[in-house]
Amino acid sequence: MGLTAYLEGARVLVRGALGVSRATVGVDRVGEQTFVDRKRICASCEAASPRKATGIQGLKLLTPMSRCKDCHCLIQLKTSLATERCPRGKW
Numbered sequence: 001m002g003l004t005a006y007l008e009g010a011r012v013l014v015r016g017a018l019g020v021s022r023a024t025v026g027v028d029r030v031g032e033q034t035f036v037d038r039k040r041i042c043a044s045c046e047a048a049s050p051r052k053a054t055g056i057q058g059l060k061l062l063t064p065m066s067r068c069k070d071c072h073c074l075i076q077l078k079t080s081l082a083t084e085r086c087p088r089g090k091w
């Protein structure tokens, strides 16, 4: 693993830990409707993985461990924080 990849991994870990901390203490959370709207957008995004098939054509659901392939964040956490942004500008 090169230094750049190592530093990027460390940056993602630190950012994730800070996000978990903010979500745990309830700081910086979005309202319920925004949270639901963001998750709905992520559930239909090809960057979200894994997603569960529902049996309904085109409809997939997020799992608690679903991550965004672009930013590597846990979607459940990312969509709950007001300071987070979609890297593709979808929300």
Ligand code: SF4
Binding pocket: 041, 042, 045, 046, 047, 048, 067, 068, 069, 070, 071, 075, 085, 086, 087, 088, 089, 090, 091
């Ligand atoms: S944060 Fe944006 S790019 Fe990532 S899964 Fe959600 S909609 Fe897709």
